[in-house]
Amino acid sequence: MPDASPQASALESTQKSIAFDQLELLAEMSRDFASSRDMQASLEKAVAHITEYIQADGGALFMLNAAGDKLICEASVGATEIKGLTLPSDQGIVGRSVQNHSAEIVRDVQNDPNFYNKVDEKTGFTTRSIICAPLRVKDERIGAIELINKRSADGLFSEDDLRLLETMSASAGLAIHNARQADALVEQEVLARELELAAEIQRSLLPEERGDEFPVHGVNIPARTVSGDFFDFFELDDGRVCFNLGDVSGKGMNAALLMAKTASLFRCLGKTIHQPGRLMALINKEVCETAARGMFVTMVGGIYDPRSGIVRIANAGHEPPLFFSESGDCTAFEAEAPPLGITTFLADGDRYPENEFQLAGGSFYIFTDGVTEGYQADGSELEVAGLINILKAGKEKTAAARLADVVRVILGGERAIRDDTTLLCLEDRARLPAGSGPATGIFAEDAAGDLGVEILNLEVPSQPDRLKLVRNAIAQAALFTDCSDETAQDVVIAVDEALQNVIRHAYSNQPDGKIKVTVSRTTENLIILIRDYAETINIETVQPRDLDDIRPGGLGTHFMREVMDEVSFLPPPDGQGNLLKLVKRIA
Amino acid sequence: MKHEIREEAAGVVVAFEGDVDLQTSPDARKVLLDCVRQGKSIVVDLSKVGYIDSSGVASLVESFQSARKGGRNLVLASVSEGALRVLKLARLDKVFTICDSVEDGLAAIG
Numbered sequence: 001m002p003d004a005s006p007q008a009s010a011l012e013s014t015q016k017s018i019a020f021d022q023l024e025l026l027a028e029m030s031r032d033f034a035s036s037r038d039m040q041a042s043l044e045k046a047v048a049h050i051t052e053y054i055q056a057d058g059g060a061l062f063m064l065n066a067a068g069d070k071l072i073c074e075a076s077v078g079a080t081e082i083k084g085l086t087l088p089s090d091q092g093i094v095g096r097s098v099q100n101h102s103a104e105i106v107r108d109v110q111n112d113p114n115f116y117n118k119v120d121e122k123t124g125f126t127t128r129s130i131i132c133a134p135l136r137v138k139d140e141r142i143g144a145i146e147l148i149n150k151r152s153a154d155g156l157f158s159e160d161d162l163r164l165l166e167t168m169s170a171s172a173g174l175a176i177h178n179a180r181q182a183d184a185l186v187e188q189e190v191l192a193r194e195l196e197l198a199a200e201i202q203r204s205l206l207p208e209e210r211g212d213e214f215p216v217h218g219v220n221i222p223a224r225t226v227s228g229d230f231f232d233f234f235e236l237d238d239g240r241v242c243f244n245l246g247d248v249s250g251k252g253m254n255a256a257l258l259m260a261k262t263a264s265l266f267r268c269l270g271k272t273i274h275q276p277g278r279l280m281a282l283i284n285k286e287v288c289e290t291a292a293r294g295m296f297v298t299m300v301g302g303i304y305d306p307r308s309g310i311v312r313i314a315n316a317g318h319e320p321p322l323f324f325s326e327s328g329d330c331t332a333f334e335a336e337a338p339p340l341g342i343t344t345f346l347a348d349g350d351r352y353p354e355n356e357f358q359l360a361g362g363s364f365y366i367f368t369d370g371v372t373e374g375y376q377a378d379g380s381e382l383e384v385a386g387l388i389n390i391l392k393a394g395k396e397k398t399a400a401a402r403l404a405d406v407v408r409v410i411l412g413g414e415r416a417i418r419d420d421t422t423l424l425c426l427e428d429r430a431r432l433p434a435g436s437g438p439a440t441g442i443f444a445e446d447a448a449g450d451l452g453v454e455i456l457n458l459e460v461p462s463q464p465d466r467l468k469l470v471r472n473a474i475a476q477a478a479l480f481t482d483c484s485d486e487t488a489q490d491v492v493i494a495v496d497e498a499l500q501n502v503i504r505h506a507y508s509n510q511p512d513g514k515i516k517v518t519v520s521r522t523t524e525n526l527i528i529l530i531r532d533y534a535e536t537i538n539i540e541t542v543q544p545r546d547l548d549d550i551r552p553g554g555l556g557t558h559f560m561r562e563v564m565d566e567v568s569f570l571p572p573p574d575g576q577g578n579l580l581k582l583v584k585r586i587a
Numbered sequence: 588m589k590h591e592i593r594e595e596a597a598g599v600v601v602a603f604e605g606d607v608d609l610q611t612s613p614d615a616r617k618v619l620l621d622c623v624r625q626g627k628s629i630v631v632d633l634s635k636v637g638y639i640d641s642s643g644v645a646s647l648v649e650s651f652q653s654a655r656k657g658g659r660n661l662v663l664a665s666v667s668e669g670a671l672r673v674l675k676l677a678r679l680d681k682v683f684t685i686c687d688s689v690e691d692g693l694a695a696i697g
Contacts, residue, residue, distance in 0.1 A: 503609065504609075
């Protein structure tokens with residue numbers, strides 16, 4: 001066949017153009033949206049196609065904004081450039097078409113009351129005839145396509161043009177709808193991936209199980225991908241173990257972020273501040289300053305000394321943790337202060353109230369309400385009583401196995417877990433109950449830990465007039481270790497107060513008691529041991545007092561705790577008397 | 588520990604010298620409470636007190652509360668560094684009026 005004549009070629013092109021029916025438009029737009037994901041460019045292409053196909057002077061595509069109150073021209077071709085033009089969604093011929101879900105033809109535009117003539121006024125273009133068809137999928141309004149002036153002598157559209165536009169708009173609407181859904185799906189996938197990453201980071205914030213020998217065990221099961229619960233534990237250089245368990249109000253990403261912040265603060269500050277009450281007051285201050293309004297964290301934080309067996313905890317508005325003594329008695333430690341993030345005005349000045357007890361072969365549990373409010377197999381809530389039963393029944397098992405028992409009950413129910421579920425157990429099977437240790441001699445090494453080099457060792461009778469002598473000796477001993485004057489002064493205050501307590505309380509002002517004081521130093525610490533031979537006192541009675549309660553007396557213990565890094569009672573050697581250990585960091 | 592009492596128009600100045608500790612604080616307490624009982628406002632001069640312990644602080648608090656109850660005042664003046672450290676530990680630096688000098692103290696109670 002010879003080369004096609006120009007006429008034949010033009011005919012072929014027209015036929016091709018006519019063959020570009022609505023199905024092809026749909027296919028083309030969908031391909032465009034899928035390949036470029038540039039909605040704007042695809043819309044312009046679609047408007048150009050339709051304008052060309054129906055032979056109009058100009059065409060414009062309007063989309064409804066998210067609020068549904070405005071129509072915005074997203075693409076325009078031909079006679080006038082009106083891209084960006086914004087109309088109230090019930091105005092103009094476009095508005096009418098969108099509102100009524102109906103195609104519109106206006107052959108005498110200038111006399112139509114709905115005609116928005118501002119464009120003509122501005123551009124000098126004369127609009128004679130308009131056809132407009134809505135873009136929609138089922139009842140969802142998307143926008144409308146409007147064509148202006150037929151390219152013919154009278155410039156008027158026909159009913160056939162309108163029907164064509166209507167079918168093509170339907171296809172375009174479907175393509176836009178599909179593209180939007182695809183975008184939403186992609187967005188959802190991105191979010192899901194990010195959530196998974198957040199969950200992974202969150203899991204990495206939880207400590208690893210350290211085996212049966214380690215005193216702390218924990219478990220955390222998020223109700224959603226990320227969790228508002230957390231627990232943590234870590235060892236200090238001197239062998240003591242810090243631990244905490246917390247619950248952020250709410251669930252989801254905001255709770256997870258506050259959880260990450262609170263857990264990080266505990267871990268970071270907990271390495272230098274070893275008094276849980278003070279540590280939590282500091283975290284509280286930080287959370288109060290920066291937390292989003294209305295969010296708070298309940299938390300129990302504590303420190304355990306494996307050598308003395310002493311556990312010290314502070315409870316900020318959390319479910320009371322439970323202590324089971326070796327004989328099976330159960331004690332709950334009610335919160336005496338509000339959750340973190342509520343107020344910086346604490347009743348106890350700058351610290352949360354603390355509780356101190358001997359672990360002595362017992363087990364200590366902290367848990368979130370996800371545990372006690374967890375559903376059992378029969379649909380009822382576990383509650384504290386149910387938890388106690390499981391823990392008691394598993395007394396002979398390892399701590400990790402006991403925690404697994406609790407989780408199994410909560411996960412075993414028909415219903416999905418409703419809240420993040422977190423438990424922590426502190427138990428030291430490796431350590432014998434207090435008093436049964438092999439401590440011998442005045443300062444049993446294994447109880448007091450590494451004492452380093454001895455600097456001073458003195459003994460005085462329990463008489464107030466010897467305090468000045470001791471103060472002078474302690475000041476000189478402290479300065480001997482090259483510590484600052486301020487540090488020496490603080491150490492003197494603590495030792496003086498400790499001796500006062502011994503004279504007044506342990507010996508009840510009897511002048512014939514014996515008090516031994518030993519000062520020694522390691523590379524980092526100055527360690528003072530104070531030993532008496534009076535009746536062993538109940539540690540509970542030597543709590544620091546409430547400083548807001550201004551009254552004489554009871555300040556000494558507060559002073560000691562304030563100026564020293566550690567104040568702890570050790571099990572007295574031979575089970576007789578008291579042994580107090582004071583540590584001041586000097587390195 | 589020694590002490591000196593000086594009568595002034597505004598009240599009395601009680602100056603302690605030495606350590607106020609478990610041994611000496613009962614004396615300090617008695618001196619201060621005697622002045623309170625005589626209906627005097629007091630300036631406690633702590634410039635020569637190198638050390639004060641919790642029992643000494645307790646004596647100051649008790650005398651302060653007793654003075655206030657009788658409508659009198661008790662202020663601390665020229666507090667030594669060592670004593671101030673202890674008052675701060677007890678958060679009492681916010682409770683007591685602490686004046687730089689005895690003169691300021693007399694002005695405060697006057």
